[in-house]
């Protein structure tokens with residue numbers, strides 16, 4: 001799994017470096033690069049490639065779409081760490097972007113990465129039909145805006161120090177994290193023009209993203225700052241509404257195992273061909289970072 005992730009990370013970073021190098025220089029590029037490279041696990045790109053290979057989609061196209069996703073993800077992390085949001089000083093084992101470059105530069109570098117994602121999807125380096133490019137852009141904007149990441153982040157902050165129901169916590173985690181995973185599951189279907197399966201894969205993606213966020217919450221609760229590359233044991237201090245704060249640690253582990261099995265049930269019919277995707281889902285729960 002790590003070998004596969006490392007290859008995807010290398011190929012994605014190579015694509016992004018080339019893409020940025022082709023643009024005119026600007027004073028924001030150092031902060032954008034800082035948030036993007038060396039970068040994180042590239043787990044979203046891995047899901048995109050696992051599903052894309054089920055549909056025999058060209059690897060280079062998947063890497064380009066994954067690069068757009070990683071720009072959105074990197075932007076969301078830069079903003080997530082800002083003092084007005086989670087106020088975190090360490091990210092990916094180094095000082096957060098606003099600590100290194102200042103708040104206003106971090107906000108603007110985040111904005112620039114967000115918009116660069118759509119530039120990538122609209123660029124001719126994606127050798128796919130224009131109609132498909134437009135549909136990818138439409139889907140990625142839906143997953144990033146007020147019904148996706150931004151909306152979920154709003155809920156996450158507004159739920160702090162409040163008693164929130166299980167369903168509301170799940171809805172918030174699906175928005176802030178699940179929607180981008182859902183894009184990764186749906187994008188290959190858009191490229192393959194297989195619209196009849198979109199709803200099914202949208203739901204599978206939301207469940208995988210929910211599982212990912214629950215695992216992140218578990219890492220915050222019991223993981224090591226050194227391994228995670230970000231400060232752990234912060235959610236409780238901030239009064240974040242998580243399944244752990246509502247149900248307790250052990251019950252959340254039980255919930256995550258059930259959720260994993262329910263995802264497996266939905267992909268079992270792809271049998272052997274789904275083995276990479278299953279391996280990625282196992283990794284999501286077992287990881288320490």
Ligand code: IPE
Pocket residue numbers: 039040041042043073092177212213216289
């Ligand atoms: C962290 O995401 C933020 C969440 C959505 C939980 P990742 O754990 O994928 O971050 P990197 O990219 O590997 O640093």
Ligand code: IPE
Pocket residue numbers: 076077080086088149153176177216220230
């Ligand atoms: C962040 O969730 C989700 C995003 C959309 C960025 P967290 O706030 O739990 O992510 P970490 O723990 O800071 O990486």
Ligand code: MG
Pocket residue numbers: 080086156
């Ligand atoms: Mg947060």
Ligand code: MG
Pocket residue numbers: 080081086088
């Ligand atoms: Mg955070």
Ligand code: MG
Pocket residue numbers: 216217220
């Ligand atoms: Mg977290």
